[in-house]
Amino acid sequence: MRADRLVSLVLLLRQRGRLSAATLARELEVSTRTVLRDMEALSAAGVPVYAERGRNGGFALLPGFRTELTGLNHDEALALLVAGSRRGAQVFGLGSALASAMLKVVDALPESHRDTAAGVAERLLIDPETDLLSRRVVADEVPDTVVSEVRRAVLAGHRLRIRYAAVGRPPRWRTVDPIGLVTVRDQGYLLATRSGADRTYRLSRVLAAEELDEPAQRPDRVDLDRAWQEHSTRFRTGGDQVAVLVRVDPARREDLAGTALAVLAEAADADGRLRMEVTFQDPRHAEWALWQLATDAEALAPQWLRSSLRDRAAAIAARYGVSDDNRRVPAVPACLDRGHARD
Template sequence: MRADRLVSLVLLLRQRGRLSAATLAHELEVSTRTVLRDIEALSAAGVPVYAERGRHGGFALLPGFRTELTGLNHDEALSLLVAGLGRGEQVFGLGSALASAMRKVVDALPEGSQATASDAARRMLIEPETDLLARRAAVDEVPGDVAAEVRRAVFAGHKLRLHYAAAGRPPAWRTVDPIGLVTVRDRGYLLATRSGEDRTYRLSRVLAAEELPEPAERPDHVDLDRIWRDRSTRFRAGGDQVAVELRLRPSRREELAGTALAVLAEAAEADGVGGAGGADGADGADGAGGWLRMTVTFQDARHAEWALWQLATDAEALAPPSLRTALRDRALALAARYDTPP
C-alpha cells in the first residue's frame, strides 16, 4: 500500500507541479504527517523532490525528472472498468483507486499528449452530484473497509460474514455465499445465497463485513445480468403490491413509468371522457393532446400515494377508492394549512 502511495505522490508532483503538504494529504487520503514521512522516503531513495518555503511554497520535483513507475495494480485496473458504469467506483469503494489509476494513465502517455488529454478530461463532466434543478443525487454511503472486505470475498470466492441492518429489523450477523456486485442508480447491492436461498443485500446497510477462509458455494461461471433480472422480477411480484387505475397527461408518462413497478395496461383516452370527478374541461387547456388511461402497480399503498402526489393535477387516480380518499385528504390538509395568513 505504501509503495502505491509513493508512486501516486511522485505522479501528482510530475503532473501538477508544486503542491502543499495539505493538498497532497487530501489527494492521497492520508495525514500531512504521513505525507512528510513519504517525502523523506522518496528523497532518501534518490527521487529529486525538494521543498519551497513561504506562503505559496510546497513540494516539487526537479524539472525533467521522469520515472517508469506506472504499473496498474488490481484495484486500479478494476476501477477503470467500472468507471464507465456511472459512479460504481464510489458505490464499491474504488474512488481513490480510480484517481490513482488515472494519474498513472496520464503519466504513461507521450509527453506531447499529456496536456491534450488533461484538457479534454476537464471538458467532460459525467454524472455530476446535482442536476439542473440543484437536486443532489442520492448516492449510498458505504464505508471503505466494508466495501473492500465484500469485494475481496466476492473476487476470491470465499464465504462472507455480514452484520446487516435489514429495513425495519435489528442488525444481525449472517454468513452468506457471495455471487457478485451490482450498482443501480448509485445504489450498490451484493447478490448472494444463504443456506442455498437467493439473497440480495444493499451495501449501505452492511454495518461490518468479514471475509472467511472457507470457499463459497457458488457456480464457477455467472451471468449477473440474468440473475439480476430474475431477482427483480420476483421482487416486483412479491410484497403488498397495489394496482392503480389512473388518468395521466402523456407528458408525464416516462416519469410515472420510472416510478411504478410495472405498467400493466395503457391506452389513449377517448375524446370527451372525463375522470371520476368529472372535472375534465379545464384540464385540457394546455393542449397536451388528450390523456392516457393506465393500470400500473406500486410496491404498496404508501408508494402509490407518494407517486401520484408528485404528479399533482397531471394525474388522477381512478381506483382503488382508498387511494383517491388518501390523496383528497392530503390535498385538503395542505389547502387548510395555506387558507389563512401565516
C-alpha cells in the same frame, strides 16, 4: 502500501511540479513526517527529487525525469478518465485507489495528449451531485471497513457473514454466498445467495461484515447484468405491492411509468387519455406518485386510493382557502396560473 504511496508521490510531482510537504501530505492522507521519510527513500532509490527552501519552496523532480507506464493508447486512457469521474468507485470504497490510478493514466500518455486528457474534467461532467432542479443526489454512506470486507469476499469467492438491518426488523447475522456488487444511482447492492435462494442486500444496511475462509457456493462465471435484471423483476412482482388502474394524460405517461414499479397493461380511451394498470411498492408509494401528477391523472381503482387522494386534496383546499385572520383569500390571477408562470 508504501510502494503505492511512493509511486503516487512521484506522479504528483511529475504532473503538478513543485509541491510543499504539507500539500503532499494532504493529497496522500499521511503526515508531513511520513512525506519527508518517503522523500529520503526516493532519493536513496535514485529518483532525482530535490528540496527548495523558502516560503515558496517545496519538493520537485529534476526536469525531464519521467516514469514509464505503457500499454494504454490515448482513447483507452481517455475512457478511463471519464469512467473515473463516476461516483460508483466511492460506493464500493475504491475512491482513493481510483485517484491513484488516474495519476498513472495521465502520466502514461504521450506529451502531446497529456494536456488534453488533463482537461477532461473541465469539459465532461458525469453524474453531478445535483440535478437541474437543484435536488441533491444523496449517496449511500457505507463504512470503509464494511465495504472493503464485502468487496474482498466477492472478488476472492469466499463466503461472507453480514450483520444486516432489514427494513422494520432488528439487525441479525447471516451467512451468504456473494455473487457480485451493483451500484444504481449511488446506492450499492450485494447480490448473493443464502441457503440456495437469491438475495439482494443494500450495502448501507450492512452494519458489519466478515469474510470467511470457506469458498462461496456459486458458479465460476456470472452475467451480472442479467442477474440484476432477474433480481429486479422478482422485487417488482413480489412482496406487498399494490396494483392501481389510472387514467393519465399522454403527456405525463413517462412520469407515471417512471415512478411505478411496473406497467402491467395499457390502452387508449376514446378521449385520447391512457388507461394504465401499474404497480407500486406499497400504498404510500401509490398515493405519493399519483399526487405528483395532480389533475393530469386520475386513480380509478382501488377505491381506498381515490378516497385517500380526495381527503388529502380537501385538506389542502381547506388550508389555503382561508387566511390566518379568517378572511377569504382572493383567487390566483390567471397570469400566475401554472400554465403561464413559466416559459
